[in-house]
Amino acid sequence: MSLFEDTYFTIGTASEGLFRDKGSKFLAYAYPFKDESVLKDILAQLRELHPKARHYCWAYRMTPDRSVFRFNDDGEPSGTAGRPLLNVLLSKDITNTLIVVVRYFGGTLLGVPGLIHAYKTAALEALANAQIVERTINDVYRIDFDYLQMNDVMRLVKEENLTILNQNFDNRCSMEVEVRKMQVNQFVHKLDNIDAVQYAYLKTL
Numbered sequence: 001m002s003l004f005e006d007t008y009f010t011i012g013t014a015s016e017g018l019f020r021d022k023g024s025k026f027l028a029y030a031y032p033f034k035d036e037s038v039l040k041d042i043l044a045q046l047r048e049l050h051p052k053a054r055h056y057c058w059a060y061r062m063t064p065d066r067s068v069f070r071f072n073d074d075g076e077p078s079g080t081a082g083r084p085l086l087n088v089l090l091s092k093d094i095t096n097t098l099i100v101v102v103r104y105f106g107g108t109l110l111g112v113p114g115l116i117h118a119y120k121t122a123a124l125e126a127l128a129n130a131q132i133v134e135r136t137i138n139d140v141y142r143i144d145f146d147y148l149q150m151n152d153v154m155r156l157v158k159e160e161n162l163t164i165l166n167q168n169f170d171n172r173c174s175m176e177v178e179v180r181k182m183q184v185n186q187f188v189h190k191l192d193n194i195d196a197v198q199y200a201y202l203k204t205l
Contacts, residue, residue, distance in 0.1 A: 005137075006181035008064045010096040012133040017125025019118055023106020026118050027053075028126035033060050033098035036070075046102055054105040057119065059085035060098040064137040064204070076103075080115035088123040094132065099123045138178040140165065140202040143191065145173050152194045160187055178205065 010032060017028040027050070031042060043056055050056075059071035059082050069089075071082030085099045101122050110118060145153050150173060157164065157175075160183055166176035179187045181204075191199050 007134050007136050008066070008096075009092070009094050009132055009134055011094065011127070012131035015126050015130035017122050017127070017129055019122040019125060021106075021110060021114060021118050022108040024108070024110060024118065025104040025106065026122035027102040027104075028122035029100045029102070030123070030126040030130050031098045031100075032096060034062060034096050036060075036062070039098065042098065042100065046100055050102045050104070052104065053102045055081065055103040056100060057081035057085065057103070058098060058100040059083075059089060061086065061089045061095045063095065064135075066093075066095045076115060076119075077112060080112055081119045084116045084120040085123050088120055088127065092127055092132075094127070096135075099126060137181045138163075138205045139181060139184055140205060141177055141179055141187070142200050142202055143175045143177065144198040145175075145194070146196050147171055147173055149173075149194055149196055153197065156187070156190050156194070160190070162187075176202065 011030055013032065015030045019026040029046065039060070043058070046056055055074045055076055057072060057074045057076060060069060062068040069086055071086045073079070073081045081101065085101060089097055089099065101119050143153060147169070150169070153175065157177060160179065163178040164175060165178060168174045188199070191197055
């Protein structure tokens with residue numbers, strides 16, 4: 001990802017896809033995914049939904065810079081399931097997405113090329129049924145200011161079209177705002193021009 005890019009692609013809502021080959025059925029489920037801790041619950045739900053399935057293979061890619069990824073073959077021959085699923089996410093340039101493919105075995109072995117094709121095609125079907133959305137990469141800043149600076153700060157928030165995540169107004173006020181990566185320098189410059197304002201970078205979304 002280049003230094004100047006501040007957008008990424010993901011899916012808007014969960015979607016499904018299906019591929020059949022020689023009696024085997026490959027059910028693909030794609031989910032918006034930002035938190036690895038929910039993976040276990042999603043797999044448990046799918047195992048409950050499909051108790052007679054043979055394999056539950058998955059891959060995910062996370063974070064706006066697409067740097068976090070994992071995949072699992074769940075008993076299929078190495079490289080025939082999880083890796084093809086991840087490759088679909090890579091080729092579509094999608095992140096913050098999990099794909100799980102549930103396989104019902106049809107009695108006929110598909111061989112390595114057949115399995116790779118089946119998992120890949122099922123995943124592509126799920127993404128074809130998904131709404132692909134473009135999101136901006138945003139930094140979260142905390143601003144601390146005196147009540148007297150309220151108008152100046154609120155004007156800046158409005159001018160820069162910022163999203164307020166948290167606010168607390170007292171004699172000394174604080175606010176957490178979301179700033180698009182590309183706007184950060186301009187936003188910080190404007191803050192520096194308001195008296196008695198302190199700010200700190202918290203995280204990137």
